[in-house]
Amino acid sequence: MTTDQGLVRLTESLGDDDRALVGGKALGLAALLRAGRVIPATWVLPVGAEPTPGQLERLADHAPRWAVRSSATVEDGPALSYAGMFRTELDVPAAGLPAAIERVRASARSSRVTAYRMWSGARGRGVGMAVLLQPFRVPAFSAVWLGRGLATGRLEWVAGGGEALVAGAVTPAWEEWASTGLVDGSHHGVLLSGRQPVGEACVAVQRTFGAPADLELAILDGGLVWLQFRPMTTRIGMAPRHRDAAQAHVVQGVSASAGQATGDAVWPRDIADIRWRPGAVLLAEQTDPDWVPLMAEAAALVTAAGGMLCHAAIVARELGIPCVTGVGMPALERLAAGGRLAVDGTAGTVSILPPSSPRPHRTLRPEGA
Amino acid sequence: MNLCHFDVLHALTIKGMAQPGALALTAGQDQDDVLRELDRLRQDGYAVHLERRGSWRVTPQGRDRHAELLADDTPAPARDRLYPAYDRFLPLNHQFKGLCTRWQVRGGAPNDHTDPGHDAAVIAQLGELHAEAEPVVGDLAGVRDRFARYGERLDRALGRLHAGEVNAFTGVLCDSYHDIWMELHRDLLLSLKLDRAEEEARQASAGVGR
Numbered sequence: 001m002t003t004d005q006g007l008v009r010l011t012e013s014l015g016d017d018d019r020a021l022v023g024g025k026a027l028g029l030a031a032l033l034r035a036g037r038v039i040p041a042t043w044v045l046p047v048g049a050e051p052t053p054g055q056l057e058r059l060a061d062h063a064p065r066w067a068v069r070s071s072a073t074v075e076d077g078p079a080l081s082y083a084g085m086f087r088t089e090l091d092v093p094a095a096g097l098p099a100a101i102e103r104v105r106a107s108a109r110s111s112r113v114t115a116y117r118m119w120s121g122a123r124g125r126g127v128g129m130a131v132l133l134q135p136f137r138v139p140a141f142s143a144v145w146l147g148r149g150l151a152t153g154r155l156e157w158v159a160g161g162g163e164a165l166v167a168g169a170v171t172p173a174w175e176e177w178a179s180t181g182l183v184d185g186s187h188h189g190v191l192l193s194g195r196q197p198v199g200e201a202c203v204a205v206q207r208t209f210g211a212p213a214d215l216e217l218a219i220l221d222g223g224l225v226w227l228q229f230r231p232m233t234t235r236i237g238m239a240p241r242h243r244d245a246a247q248a249h250v251v252q253g254v255s256a257s258a259g260q261a262t263g264d265a266v267w268p269r270d271i272a273d274i275r276w277r278p279g280a281v282l283l284a285e286q287t288d289p290d291w292v293p294l295m296a297e298a299a300a301l302v303t304a305a306g307g308m309l310c311h312a313a314i315v316a317r318e319l320g321i322p323c324v325t326g327v328g329m330p331a332l333e334r335l336a337a338g339g340r341l342a343v344d345g346t347a348g349t350v351s352i353l354p355p356s357s358p359r360p361h362r363t364l365r366p367e368g369a
Numbered sequence: 370m371n372l373c374h375f376d377v378l379h380a381l382t383i384k385g386m387a388q389p390g391a392l393a394l395t396a397g398q399d400q401d402d403v404l405r406e407l408d409r410l411r412q413d414g415y416a417v418h419l420e421r422r423g424s425w426r427v428t429p430q431g432r433d434r435h436a437e438l439l440a441d442d443t444p445a446p447a448r449d450r451l452y453p454a455y456d457r458f459l460p461l462n463h464q465f466k467g468l469c470t471r472w473q474v475r476g477g478a479p480n481d482h483t484d485p486g487h488d489a490a491v492i493a494q495l496g497e498l499h500a501e502a503e504p505v506v507g508d509l510a511g512v513r514d515r516f517a518r519y520g521e522r523l524d525r526a527l528g529r530l531h532a533g534e535v536n537a538f539t540g541v542l543c544d545s546y547h548d549i550w551m552e553l554h555r556d557l558l559l560s561l562k563l564d565r566a567e568e569e570a571r572q573a574s575a576g577v578g579r
Contacts, residue, residue, distance in 0.1 A: 290385020
Protein backbone atom coordinates (compact mmCIF):
# COMPACT_ATOMS: atom_id res chain seq x y z
CA MET A 1 0.00 0.00 0.00
CA THR A 2 1.28 3.45 -0.94
CA THR A 3 -0.09 6.97 -0.81
CA ASP A 4 0.23 7.92 -4.48
CA GLN A 5 -2.93 6.14 -5.61
CA GLY A 6 -5.04 8.43 -3.45
CA LEU A 7 -8.25 6.72 -2.44
CA VAL A 8 -8.10 2.89 -2.58
CA ARG A 9 -10.70 0.22 -2.11
CA LEU A 10 -10.26 -1.69 1.14
CA THR A 11 -9.46 -5.35 0.46
CA GLU A 12 -8.58 -8.36 2.55
CA SER A 13 -4.92 -8.01 1.63
CA LEU A 14 -4.32 -5.28 4.23
CA GLY A 15 -2.22 -6.60 7.09
CA ASP A 16 -0.37 -5.45 10.19
CA ASP A 17 2.43 -3.99 8.03
CA ASP A 18 -0.02 -1.45 6.64
CA ARG A 19 -1.01 -0.03 10.03
CA ALA A 20 1.08 3.13 9.66
CA LEU A 21 -0.73 3.97 6.42
CA VAL A 22 -4.32 2.80 6.86
CA GLY A 23 -4.86 2.79 10.62
CA GLY A 24 -6.38 0.27 13.00
CA LYS A 25 -10.00 0.42 11.94
CA ALA A 26 -9.11 -0.47 8.35
CA LEU A 27 -7.02 -3.42 9.56
CA GLY A 28 -9.91 -4.71 11.64
CA LEU A 29 -12.26 -4.51 8.67
CA ALA A 30 -9.75 -6.32 6.45
CA ALA A 31 -9.43 -9.08 9.06
CA LEU A 32 -13.23 -9.45 9.08
CA LEU A 33 -13.22 -9.70 5.29
CA ARG A 34 -10.60 -12.45 5.38
CA ALA A 35 -12.79 -14.30 7.87
CA GLY A 36 -15.67 -14.19 5.40
CA ARG A 37 -17.73 -11.61 7.30
CA VAL A 38 -19.79 -8.91 5.59
CA ILE A 39 -18.50 -5.34 5.92
CA PRO A 40 -19.63 -2.19 4.11
CA ALA A 41 -18.00 -1.32 0.80
CA THR A 42 -15.06 0.76 2.06
CA TRP A 43 -12.60 3.15 0.47
CA VAL A 44 -9.44 4.14 2.36
CA LEU A 45 -7.61 7.44 2.13
CA PRO A 46 -4.22 6.48 3.60
CA VAL A 47 -2.33 8.73 6.01
CA GLY A 48 -0.83 11.63 4.11
CA ALA A 49 -2.63 10.79 0.86
CA GLU A 50 -4.93 13.07 -1.09
CA PRO A 51 -7.66 11.87 -3.43
CA THR A 52 -6.51 11.93 -7.05
CA PRO A 53 -8.52 14.17 -9.40
CA GLY A 54 -12.00 12.83 -10.01
CA GLN A 55 -11.91 10.11 -7.31
CA LEU A 56 -14.38 11.76 -4.97
CA GLU A 57 -16.66 12.68 -7.88
CA ARG A 58 -16.74 9.05 -8.96
CA LEU A 59 -17.82 8.02 -5.45
CA ALA A 60 -21.02 9.97 -6.01
CA ASP A 61 -21.96 7.32 -8.58
CA HIS A 62 -21.76 4.63 -5.88
CA ALA A 63 -23.97 6.29 -3.27
CA PRO A 64 -25.54 9.68 -2.58
CA ARG A 65 -24.80 9.71 1.16
CA TRP A 66 -21.60 8.65 2.93
CA ALA A 67 -20.13 7.80 6.30
CA VAL A 68 -16.68 9.31 6.90
CA ARG A 69 -14.81 7.49 9.66
CA SER A 70 -11.44 7.90 11.29
CA SER A 71 -8.88 5.13 11.12
CA ALA A 72 -6.00 6.41 13.19
CA THR A 73 -2.67 4.65 13.34
CA VAL A 74 -3.07 4.50 17.12
CA GLU A 75 -6.77 3.70 17.19
CA ASP A 76 -8.13 0.22 17.81
CA GLY A 77 -4.77 -1.31 18.50
CA PRO A 78 -4.56 -3.93 21.21
CA ALA A 79 -2.97 -1.72 23.82
CA LEU A 80 -4.96 1.49 23.75
CA SER A 81 -8.53 2.13 22.90
CA TYR A 82 -9.34 5.53 21.53
CA ALA A 83 -12.92 4.40 20.98
CA GLY A 84 -15.12 7.37 20.27
CA MET A 85 -12.33 9.93 20.54
CA PHE A 86 -11.86 10.58 16.86
CA ARG A 87 -14.47 12.10 14.69
CA THR A 88 -16.97 10.20 12.58
CA GLU A 89 -19.40 11.95 10.27
CA LEU A 90 -22.52 10.21 9.06
CA ASP A 91 -24.99 10.95 6.29
CA VAL A 92 -22.55 13.19 4.42
CA PRO A 93 -23.70 14.15 0.90
CA ALA A 94 -21.15 13.23 -1.76
CA ALA A 95 -20.46 16.91 -2.41
CA GLY A 96 -19.55 17.40 1.25
CA LEU A 97 -16.88 14.67 1.32
CA PRO A 98 -13.78 16.93 1.02
CA ALA A 99 -14.80 19.06 4.00
CA ALA A 100 -15.83 16.03 6.08
CA ILE A 101 -12.49 14.34 5.36
CA GLU A 102 -10.69 17.45 6.60
CA ARG A 103 -12.72 17.60 9.82
CA VAL A 104 -12.08 13.91 10.56
CA ARG A 105 -8.36 14.38 9.99
CA ALA A 106 -8.33 17.42 12.22
CA SER A 107 -9.82 15.41 15.07
CA ALA A 108 -6.44 13.71 15.45
CA ARG A 109 -5.15 17.02 16.71
CA SER A 110 -8.10 17.76 19.00
CA SER A 111 -7.51 18.70 22.62
CA ARG A 112 -9.53 15.68 23.76
CA VAL A 113 -7.18 13.31 22.00
CA THR A 114 -4.11 15.19 23.17
CA ALA A 115 -5.35 14.95 26.76
CA TYR A 116 -5.99 11.24 26.42
CA ARG A 117 -2.56 10.68 24.97
CA MET A 118 -0.96 12.59 27.82
CA TRP A 119 -2.93 10.57 30.34
CA SER A 120 -2.01 7.28 28.69
CA GLY A 121 1.64 8.19 28.25
CA ALA A 122 1.41 7.75 24.49
CA ARG A 123 2.47 11.23 23.62
CA GLY A 124 5.87 10.27 22.25
CA ARG A 125 4.37 8.88 19.06
CA GLY A 126 2.55 10.89 16.45
CA VAL A 127 -0.98 10.13 15.37
CA GLY A 128 -1.48 9.44 11.70
CA MET A 129 -5.03 9.64 10.47
CA ALA A 130 -6.36 7.60 7.58
CA VAL A 131 -9.97 8.15 6.58
CA LEU A 132 -12.55 5.51 5.64
CA LEU A 133 -15.44 6.27 3.31
CA GLN A 134 -18.49 4.01 3.25
CA PRO A 135 -21.91 4.39 1.64
CA PHE A 136 -24.28 5.47 4.41
CA ARG A 137 -27.57 3.76 5.10
CA VAL A 138 -29.72 4.13 8.21
CA PRO A 139 -29.66 0.73 9.92
CA ALA A 140 -32.69 -1.03 11.35
CA PHE A 141 -30.62 -1.72 14.46
CA SER A 142 -27.19 -0.78 15.71
CA ALA A 143 -25.23 -2.76 18.26
CA VAL A 144 -21.95 -2.91 20.11
CA TRP A 145 -20.43 -6.06 21.57
CA LEU A 146 -18.03 -5.91 24.49
CA GLY A 147 -16.13 -9.18 24.58
CA ARG A 148 -15.07 -10.48 27.97
CA GLY A 149 -14.00 -14.02 27.19
CA LEU A 150 -13.92 -16.21 24.13
CA ALA A 151 -17.60 -17.11 24.54
CA THR A 152 -18.73 -14.32 26.86
CA GLY A 153 -19.63 -10.73 26.34
CA ARG A 154 -22.28 -8.08 26.47
CA LEU A 155 -24.37 -6.95 23.53
CA GLU A 156 -26.01 -3.53 23.63
CA TRP A 157 -28.33 -2.40 20.88
CA VAL A 158 -30.82 0.23 19.80
CA ALA A 159 -33.22 0.61 16.92
CA GLY A 160 -31.89 2.91 14.21
CA GLY A 161 -28.46 4.50 14.00
CA GLY A 162 -25.71 3.80 16.48
CA GLU A 163 -24.29 7.25 17.19
CA ALA A 164 -26.17 7.67 20.46
CA LEU A 165 -25.32 4.11 21.44
CA VAL A 166 -21.59 4.57 20.95
CA ALA A 167 -21.73 7.92 22.74
CA GLY A 168 -23.55 6.36 25.68
CA ALA A 169 -26.39 8.87 25.24
CA VAL A 170 -29.25 6.36 25.38
CA THR A 171 -30.13 3.38 27.52
CA PRO A 172 -29.83 0.46 25.12
CA ALA A 173 -31.34 -2.98 25.22
CA TRP A 174 -28.74 -5.41 26.49
CA GLU A 175 -27.94 -9.11 26.48
CA GLU A 176 -25.35 -11.03 28.45
CA TRP A 177 -23.87 -14.02 26.65
CA ALA A 178 -21.84 -16.84 28.22
CA SER A 179 -20.57 -20.18 27.07
CA THR A 180 -23.99 -21.60 27.78
CA GLY A 181 -25.70 -19.07 25.53
CA LEU A 182 -27.88 -16.14 26.47
CA VAL A 183 -27.83 -15.85 30.26
CA ASP A 184 -29.47 -12.51 30.98
CA GLY A 185 -30.85 -9.45 29.31
CA SER A 186 -33.21 -6.52 29.35
CA HIS A 187 -36.78 -7.31 28.40
CA HIS A 188 -36.48 -6.39 24.75
CA GLY A 189 -36.05 -9.88 23.33
CA VAL A 190 -32.98 -11.10 21.53
CA LEU A 191 -31.52 -9.10 18.66
CA LEU A 192 -31.63 -11.27 15.57
CA SER A 193 -30.05 -11.16 12.15
CA GLY A 194 -32.38 -13.28 10.09
CA ARG A 195 -33.03 -15.95 12.68
CA GLN A 196 -29.56 -16.00 14.24
CA PRO A 197 -29.03 -14.17 17.51
CA VAL A 198 -26.50 -11.39 16.92
CA GLY A 199 -24.85 -12.37 20.22
CA GLU A 200 -24.08 -15.79 18.75
CA ALA A 201 -22.61 -14.15 15.66
CA CYS A 202 -20.37 -12.02 17.88
CA VAL A 203 -19.16 -15.09 19.79
CA ALA A 204 -18.50 -16.78 16.45
CA VAL A 205 -16.29 -13.86 15.37
CA GLN A 206 -14.35 -14.15 18.64
CA ARG A 207 -13.91 -17.87 18.13
CA THR A 208 -12.75 -17.32 14.56
CA PHE A 209 -9.96 -15.07 15.78
CA GLY A 210 -9.38 -16.92 19.03
CA ALA A 211 -9.72 -13.79 21.15
CA PRO A 212 -12.36 -11.66 22.81
CA ALA A 213 -13.09 -8.50 20.85
CA ASP A 214 -15.04 -5.28 20.86
CA LEU A 215 -17.34 -5.18 17.87
CA GLU A 216 -19.63 -2.66 16.26
CA LEU A 217 -22.30 -3.78 13.85
CA ALA A 218 -25.48 -2.75 12.11
CA ILE A 219 -28.52 -4.68 10.96
CA LEU A 220 -29.49 -3.41 7.54
CA ASP A 221 -32.34 -4.74 5.46
CA GLY A 222 -29.81 -7.00 3.78
CA GLY A 223 -28.61 -8.49 7.07
CA LEU A 224 -25.77 -8.07 9.52
CA VAL A 225 -22.88 -5.78 8.56
CA TRP A 226 -19.76 -5.50 10.73
CA LEU A 227 -18.50 -1.96 11.25
CA GLN A 228 -15.63 -2.39 13.63
CA PHE A 229 -13.47 -5.14 15.07
CA ARG A 230 -11.02 -4.50 17.86
CA PRO A 231 -9.54 -7.75 19.16
CA MET A 232 -8.01 -7.99 22.62
CA THR A 233 -4.88 -9.59 21.27
CA THR A 234 -1.45 -8.47 20.20
CA ARG A 235 -1.91 -8.83 16.46
CA ILE A 236 -4.94 -9.24 14.28
CA GLY A 237 -2.94 -11.44 11.92
CA MET A 238 -4.57 -13.66 9.36
CA ALA A 239 -7.89 -15.39 9.92
CA PRO A 240 -7.29 -19.04 10.78
CA ARG A 241 -8.54 -20.40 7.46
CA HIS A 242 -5.02 -21.52 6.59
CA ARG A 243 -4.75 -23.67 9.69
CA ASP A 244 -4.57 -27.36 8.91
CA ALA A 245 -7.57 -28.41 10.95
CA ALA A 246 -7.52 -31.96 9.59
CA GLN A 247 -4.51 -32.81 11.74
CA ALA A 248 -5.85 -31.35 14.96
CA HIS A 249 -6.49 -33.67 17.87
CA VAL A 250 -8.65 -31.11 19.57
CA VAL A 251 -11.90 -30.04 17.97
CA GLN A 252 -13.49 -26.75 18.93
CA GLY A 253 -17.25 -26.39 18.96
CA VAL A 254 -19.83 -24.46 20.87
CA SER A 255 -19.98 -24.92 24.62
CA ALA A 256 -23.60 -26.00 24.94
CA SER A 257 -23.71 -27.84 28.28
CA ALA A 258 -20.96 -27.63 30.89
CA GLY A 259 -18.94 -30.44 32.43
CA GLN A 260 -16.27 -32.96 31.45
CA ALA A 261 -16.55 -36.61 30.49
CA THR A 262 -14.58 -39.24 28.63
CA GLY A 263 -15.84 -42.22 26.71
CA ASP A 264 -15.63 -44.17 23.50
CA ALA A 265 -16.85 -42.32 20.43
CA VAL A 266 -19.97 -43.85 18.91
CA TRP A 267 -21.71 -42.36 15.91
CA PRO A 268 -24.81 -44.52 15.54
CA ARG A 269 -26.49 -44.71 12.13
CA ASP A 270 -29.80 -44.62 13.94
CA ILE A 271 -31.06 -45.28 17.41
CA ALA A 272 -31.14 -49.04 16.74
CA ASP A 273 -27.43 -49.20 15.90
CA ILE A 274 -25.93 -52.11 17.84
CA ARG A 275 -22.61 -50.27 18.24
CA TRP A 276 -24.23 -47.97 20.77
CA ARG A 277 -23.09 -48.52 24.36
CA PRO A 278 -24.44 -46.67 27.36
CA GLY A 279 -21.64 -44.53 28.77
CA ALA A 280 -20.21 -43.78 25.33
CA VAL A 281 -19.80 -40.32 23.83
CA LEU A 282 -22.71 -39.91 21.47
CA LEU A 283 -21.82 -38.30 18.15
CA ALA A 284 -24.66 -37.07 15.98
CA GLU A 285 -25.03 -34.87 12.97
CA GLN A 286 -27.98 -33.24 14.66
CA THR A 287 -30.46 -34.44 17.21
CA ASP A 288 -34.12 -35.01 16.76
CA PRO A 289 -36.45 -36.20 19.50
CA ASP A 290 -35.76 -39.83 18.66
CA TRP A 291 -32.17 -39.43 19.86
CA VAL A 292 -33.19 -38.37 23.36
CA PRO A 293 -33.30 -41.93 24.75
CA LEU A 294 -29.68 -42.43 23.65
CA MET A 295 -28.68 -39.02 25.00
CA ALA A 296 -30.05 -40.11 28.37
CA GLU A 297 -27.54 -43.00 28.35
CA ALA A 298 -24.57 -41.05 26.98
CA ALA A 299 -21.52 -39.79 28.87
CA ALA A 300 -21.46 -36.73 26.63
CA LEU A 301 -22.91 -35.44 23.38
CA VAL A 302 -21.15 -33.93 20.36
CA THR A 303 -23.08 -32.68 17.35
CA ALA A 304 -22.01 -31.41 13.96
CA ALA A 305 -24.78 -28.84 13.71
CA GLY A 306 -26.38 -26.52 16.20
CA GLY A 307 -25.28 -23.86 18.62
CA MET A 308 -26.02 -22.96 22.21
CA LEU A 309 -29.73 -22.79 21.69
CA CYS A 310 -30.44 -26.01 19.85
CA HIS A 311 -32.68 -28.77 21.18
CA ALA A 312 -29.64 -30.97 21.83
CA ALA A 313 -28.12 -28.31 24.09
CA ILE A 314 -31.34 -27.92 26.03
CA VAL A 315 -31.73 -31.67 26.53
CA ALA A 316 -28.06 -32.14 27.48
CA ARG A 317 -28.24 -29.41 30.11
CA GLU A 318 -31.37 -31.00 31.49
CA LEU A 319 -29.64 -34.39 31.65
CA GLY A 320 -26.53 -32.82 33.14
CA ILE A 321 -24.23 -34.24 30.47
CA PRO A 322 -21.46 -32.24 28.77
CA CYS A 323 -22.38 -31.19 25.26
CA VAL A 324 -20.41 -29.58 22.46
CA THR A 325 -22.41 -28.56 19.40
CA GLY A 326 -21.57 -27.20 15.98
CA VAL A 327 -18.21 -28.91 15.45
CA GLY A 328 -19.00 -29.41 11.75
CA MET A 329 -19.19 -32.61 9.71
CA PRO A 330 -15.47 -33.01 8.90
CA ALA A 331 -14.57 -32.77 12.58
CA LEU A 332 -17.35 -35.17 13.53
CA GLU A 333 -16.00 -37.72 11.05
CA ARG A 334 -12.53 -37.32 12.54
CA LEU A 335 -13.87 -37.80 16.06
CA ALA A 336 -15.84 -40.87 15.02
CA ALA A 337 -12.59 -42.54 13.97
CA GLY A 338 -10.81 -41.41 17.10
CA GLY A 339 -11.63 -44.13 19.59
CA ARG A 340 -11.70 -42.53 23.00
CA LEU A 341 -12.71 -38.91 23.48
CA ALA A 342 -12.49 -36.35 26.25
CA VAL A 343 -15.39 -33.90 26.01
CA ASP A 344 -15.09 -30.57 27.79
CA GLY A 345 -18.54 -29.03 27.54
CA THR A 346 -17.40 -25.98 29.50
CA ALA A 347 -14.61 -25.11 27.07
CA GLY A 348 -16.48 -26.39 24.04
CA THR A 349 -13.66 -28.77 23.08
CA VAL A 350 -13.43 -32.44 22.20
CA SER A 351 -10.02 -34.14 22.42
CA ILE A 352 -9.05 -37.40 20.81
CA LEU A 353 -7.25 -39.35 23.53
CA PRO A 354 -4.21 -41.49 22.74
CA PRO A 355 -4.97 -45.23 22.55
CA SER A 356 -2.95 -45.90 25.72
CA SER A 357 -5.40 -44.10 27.98
CA PRO A 358 -6.85 -46.34 30.69
CA ARG A 359 -10.09 -47.96 29.69
CA PRO A 360 -12.62 -48.70 32.42
CA HIS A 361 -14.09 -52.18 32.61
CA ARG A 362 -17.54 -52.30 31.09
CA THR A 363 -20.36 -54.59 31.99
CA LEU A 364 -23.18 -52.79 30.23
CA ARG A 365 -24.42 -54.37 27.06
CA PRO A 366 -26.55 -52.91 24.35
CA GLU A 367 -30.19 -53.76 24.17
CA GLY A 368 -30.58 -56.53 21.58
CA ALA A 369 -32.81 -55.76 18.66
CA MET B 370 -55.65 -45.90 5.68
CA ASN B 371 -56.08 -47.30 9.14
CA LEU B 372 -55.83 -44.14 11.24
CA CYS B 373 -54.62 -45.87 14.38
CA HIS B 374 -51.94 -47.66 12.34
CA PHE B 375 -50.69 -44.34 10.95
CA ASP B 376 -50.97 -42.41 14.21
CA VAL B 377 -49.05 -44.98 16.23
CA LEU B 378 -46.35 -45.47 13.59
CA HIS B 379 -46.11 -41.68 13.23
CA ALA B 380 -45.70 -41.25 17.00
CA LEU B 381 -43.14 -44.04 17.12
CA THR B 382 -41.17 -42.54 14.24
CA ILE B 383 -41.10 -39.10 15.86
CA LYS B 384 -40.08 -40.45 19.25
CA GLY B 385 -37.85 -43.22 17.91
CA MET B 386 -38.10 -45.23 21.09
CA ALA B 387 -40.80 -44.81 23.70
CA GLN B 388 -43.07 -46.48 26.18
CA PRO B 389 -46.71 -47.13 25.27
CA GLY B 390 -48.03 -44.45 27.62
CA ALA B 391 -45.94 -41.75 25.96
CA LEU B 392 -46.89 -43.04 22.50
CA ALA B 393 -50.56 -42.90 23.45
CA LEU B 394 -50.16 -39.19 24.31
CA THR B 395 -48.47 -38.37 21.01
CA ALA B 396 -50.83 -40.57 18.95
CA GLY B 397 -53.95 -39.36 20.73
CA GLN B 398 -55.11 -42.94 21.15
CA ASP B 399 -56.18 -45.08 24.04
CA GLN B 400 -53.21 -46.97 25.50
CA ASP B 401 -54.81 -50.40 24.97
CA ASP B 402 -55.41 -49.59 21.31
CA VAL B 403 -51.84 -48.39 21.04
CA LEU B 404 -50.53 -51.66 22.52
CA ARG B 405 -52.59 -53.71 20.07
CA GLU B 406 -51.32 -51.60 17.18
CA LEU B 407 -47.72 -51.85 18.41
CA ASP B 408 -48.04 -55.62 18.40
CA ARG B 409 -49.30 -55.54 14.79
CA LEU B 410 -46.40 -53.25 13.85
CA ARG B 411 -44.03 -55.73 15.49
CA GLN B 412 -45.50 -58.66 13.51
CA ASP B 413 -45.03 -56.64 10.30
CA GLY B 414 -41.40 -55.91 11.20
CA TYR B 415 -42.02 -52.18 11.62
CA ALA B 416 -41.34 -52.07 15.37
CA VAL B 417 -39.46 -54.02 18.00
CA HIS B 418 -40.38 -54.48 21.63
CA LEU B 419 -37.51 -53.89 24.09
CA GLU B 420 -38.89 -55.84 27.01
CA ARG B 421 -36.25 -54.88 29.56
CA ARG B 422 -36.88 -51.20 28.93
CA GLY B 423 -40.60 -51.58 28.54
CA SER B 424 -40.12 -49.59 25.35
CA TRP B 425 -40.88 -49.88 21.66
CA ARG B 426 -38.61 -48.85 18.86
CA VAL B 427 -39.17 -48.22 15.19
CA THR B 428 -37.18 -50.34 12.70
CA PRO B 429 -35.66 -49.09 9.43
CA GLN B 430 -38.50 -50.89 7.61
CA GLY B 431 -40.90 -49.07 9.90
CA ARG B 432 -39.38 -45.73 8.90
CA ASP B 433 -39.77 -46.62 5.22
CA ARG B 434 -43.39 -47.65 5.76
CA HIS B 435 -43.97 -44.42 7.68
CA ALA B 436 -42.54 -42.35 4.84
CA GLU B 437 -45.04 -43.96 2.42
CA LEU B 438 -47.98 -43.40 4.73
CA LEU B 439 -46.96 -39.81 5.46
CA ALA B 440 -46.66 -39.03 1.77
CA ASP B 441 -50.27 -40.21 1.38
CA ASP B 442 -51.41 -38.37 4.50
CA THR B 443 -49.73 -35.06 3.71
CA PRO B 444 -49.40 -34.70 -0.08
CA ALA B 445 -48.00 -31.60 -1.75
CA PRO B 446 -51.20 -29.49 -1.58
CA ALA B 447 -51.44 -30.11 2.17
CA ARG B 448 -47.77 -29.25 2.57
CA ASP B 449 -48.36 -25.96 0.78
CA ARG B 450 -51.05 -25.18 3.31
CA LEU B 451 -48.74 -26.02 6.24
CA TYR B 452 -45.93 -23.75 5.10
CA PRO B 453 -47.36 -20.36 6.15
CA ALA B 454 -47.86 -21.56 9.73
CA TYR B 455 -44.44 -23.23 9.70
CA ASP B 456 -42.85 -19.94 8.70
CA ARG B 457 -44.53 -18.35 11.72
CA PHE B 458 -43.39 -21.26 13.90
CA LEU B 459 -39.71 -20.73 13.14
CA PRO B 460 -39.17 -17.40 14.91
CA LEU B 461 -41.24 -18.67 17.85
CA ASN B 462 -39.02 -21.75 17.92
CA HIS B 463 -35.99 -19.54 18.23
CA GLN B 464 -37.52 -17.48 21.02
CA PHE B 465 -38.61 -20.64 22.78
CA LYS B 466 -35.12 -22.13 22.79
CA GLY B 467 -33.78 -18.87 24.20
CA LEU B 468 -36.37 -19.07 26.98
CA CYS B 469 -35.37 -22.67 27.71
CA THR B 470 -31.79 -21.51 28.07
CA ARG B 471 -32.80 -18.73 30.46
CA TRP B 472 -34.80 -21.27 32.45
CA GLN B 473 -31.82 -23.62 32.69
CA VAL B 474 -28.90 -21.21 33.09
CA ARG B 475 -28.39 -18.08 35.17
CA GLY B 476 -25.16 -16.11 35.06
CA GLY B 477 -23.33 -19.04 33.51
CA ALA B 478 -24.40 -21.52 36.20
CA PRO B 479 -27.33 -23.94 36.26
CA ASN B 480 -30.53 -22.35 37.51
CA ASP B 481 -31.14 -23.92 40.93
CA HIS B 482 -34.73 -22.58 40.94
CA THR B 483 -34.27 -20.88 44.30
CA ASP B 484 -35.22 -17.46 42.95
CA PRO B 485 -38.99 -17.48 42.47
CA GLY B 486 -38.83 -14.04 40.85
CA HIS B 487 -36.57 -15.21 38.03
CA ASP B 488 -38.55 -18.39 37.45
CA ALA B 489 -41.87 -16.55 37.50
CA ALA B 490 -40.56 -14.04 34.95
CA VAL B 491 -39.43 -16.79 32.56
CA ILE B 492 -42.72 -18.68 33.00
CA ALA B 493 -44.60 -15.46 32.27
CA GLN B 494 -42.61 -15.06 29.06
CA LEU B 495 -43.41 -18.65 28.16
CA GLY B 496 -47.07 -17.79 28.71
CA GLU B 497 -46.76 -14.94 26.21
CA LEU B 498 -45.02 -17.19 23.71
CA HIS B 499 -47.70 -19.84 24.27
CA ALA B 500 -50.36 -17.27 23.42
CA GLU B 501 -48.51 -16.49 20.19
CA ALA B 502 -48.05 -20.17 19.37
CA GLU B 503 -51.73 -21.08 19.88
CA PRO B 504 -53.02 -19.58 16.62
CA VAL B 505 -50.06 -21.05 14.73
CA VAL B 506 -50.82 -24.54 16.05
CA GLY B 507 -54.50 -23.84 15.34
CA ASP B 508 -53.70 -23.14 11.69
CA LEU B 509 -51.62 -26.32 11.48
CA ALA B 510 -54.50 -28.26 13.03
CA GLY B 511 -56.76 -26.81 10.37
CA VAL B 512 -54.66 -28.68 7.80
CA ARG B 513 -54.09 -31.92 9.74
CA ASP B 514 -55.92 -32.86 12.95
CA ARG B 515 -52.86 -34.35 14.62
CA PHE B 516 -51.36 -30.90 15.20
CA ALA B 517 -54.25 -30.07 17.55
CA ARG B 518 -52.87 -32.65 19.98
CA TYR B 519 -49.64 -30.68 20.31
CA GLY B 520 -51.70 -27.66 21.29
CA GLU B 521 -53.58 -29.62 23.94
CA ARG B 522 -50.38 -31.13 25.32
CA LEU B 523 -48.60 -27.76 25.40
CA ASP B 524 -51.60 -26.36 27.32
CA ARG B 525 -51.28 -29.14 29.86
CA ALA B 526 -47.52 -28.70 30.22
CA LEU B 527 -47.97 -24.97 30.84
CA GLY B 528 -50.64 -25.79 33.42
CA ARG B 529 -48.30 -28.19 35.19
CA LEU B 530 -45.61 -25.54 35.19
CA HIS B 531 -48.01 -22.99 36.69
CA ALA B 532 -48.88 -25.58 39.32
CA GLY B 533 -45.22 -25.67 40.38
CA GLU B 534 -43.92 -28.68 38.45
CA VAL B 535 -40.41 -27.47 37.59
CA ASN B 536 -39.80 -30.42 35.24
CA ALA B 537 -42.65 -29.39 32.99
CA PHE B 538 -40.55 -26.71 31.27
CA THR B 539 -37.42 -28.41 29.92
CA GLY B 540 -37.63 -31.86 31.57
CA VAL B 541 -36.61 -34.83 29.45
CA LEU B 542 -38.98 -37.65 28.51
CA CYS B 543 -41.75 -36.37 30.80
CA ASP B 544 -43.99 -34.64 28.26
CA SER B 545 -42.45 -31.32 29.25
CA TYR B 546 -43.12 -28.20 27.19
CA HIS B 547 -39.76 -28.70 25.49
CA ASP B 548 -40.42 -32.43 24.86
CA ILE B 549 -43.69 -31.58 23.14
CA TRP B 550 -42.33 -28.58 21.27
CA MET B 551 -39.43 -30.64 19.94
CA GLU B 552 -41.89 -33.28 18.70
CA LEU B 553 -44.00 -30.62 17.02
CA HIS B 554 -40.87 -29.30 15.32
CA ARG B 555 -39.92 -32.81 14.20
CA ASP B 556 -43.45 -33.48 12.95
CA LEU B 557 -43.31 -30.30 10.85
CA LEU B 558 -39.96 -31.23 9.33
CA LEU B 559 -41.17 -34.76 8.51
CA SER B 560 -44.50 -33.58 7.17
CA LEU B 561 -42.89 -30.89 5.01
CA LYS B 562 -40.12 -33.29 3.92
CA LEU B 563 -37.51 -30.80 5.09
CA ASP B 564 -34.22 -31.58 6.70
CA ARG B 565 -32.44 -29.23 9.08
CA ALA B 566 -30.15 -27.88 6.39
CA GLU B 567 -33.14 -26.93 4.25
CA GLU B 568 -34.74 -25.36 7.30
CA GLU B 569 -31.65 -23.24 7.91
CA ALA B 570 -31.61 -22.15 4.29
CA ARG B 571 -35.28 -21.24 4.60
CA GLN B 572 -34.60 -19.27 7.77
CA ALA B 573 -31.68 -17.49 6.19
CA SER B 574 -33.77 -16.40 3.22
CA ALA B 575 -36.57 -15.05 5.43
CA GLY B 576 -36.76 -11.89 7.48
CA VAL B 577 -33.84 -9.52 7.58
CA GLY B 578 -31.28 -12.25 7.00
CA ARG B 579 -29.50 -12.65 3.75
